[in-house]
Ligand SMILES: Nc1ncnc2c1ncn2[C@@H]1O[C@H](COP(=O)(O)OP(=O)(O)OP(=O)(O)O)[C@@H](O)[C@H]1O
């Protein structure tokens with residue numbers, strides 16, 4: 205099944221009198237069980253593409269389908285629900301809550317879902333090598349550690365779709381490969397659809413498809 209589909213999607217930003225075409229007319233799809241990489245230079249439109257895919261921004265024109273349902277036709281309430289239930293975001297800024305410890309970051313997910321799974325949480329923290337940081341606050345962590353907490357939190361909610369924006373940006377090479385391995389494993393074993401935006405072309409071997417973003421134009425590599 206197509207987890208995400210773009211039909212003729214564009215995104216423009218106004219910059220004074222000028223218009224920035226951050227995303228030119230784009231058709232795209234990713235299926236369940238697929239790990240897709242989007243590479244390309246800074247400012248080319250990768251984050252714009254990813255945030256539209258996850259419904260965090262609306263397109264200027266065209267349509268986005270999530271699990272074969274038109275996202276724009278859902279009410280804002282349903283959209284928010286779909287975003288929370290179906291999509292795990294790993295964004296460029298890790299978006300941890302500053303006044304919560306690492307383990308409390310997961311309680312937020314528990315509250316919404318009315319259930320908790322400490323065993324699974326600790327398994328993820330172990331896999332990502334951050335279990336010993338459980339009681340620390342985000343400000344006490346390095347950039348890479350924060351990023352790994354954000355990854356664990358995104359996976360903890362068991363989303364059908366994972367959207368990761370530079371998930372390996374502040375990690376050393378070994379950790380970066382580990383993170384891609386975890387994403388690949390989650391995608392294959394749990395039949396998720398994953399889009400990973402990255403600058404790092406060394407990481408794309410584990411991906412099923414690679415797209416290049418250049419000046420707002422997405423092309424298959
Ligand atoms: N909210 C916004 N308002 C105005 N312009 C924007 C906005 N968001 C993005 N842009 C512009 O759209 C273009 C694409 O930006 P985007 O953040 O998608 O690039 P990117 O490929 O993710 O870059 P990076 O690799 O640096 O993260 C850039 O020219 C950027 O300045």
Ligand SMILES: [Mg+2]
Nearest residue numbers: 250251252296
């Ligand atoms: Mg970006």
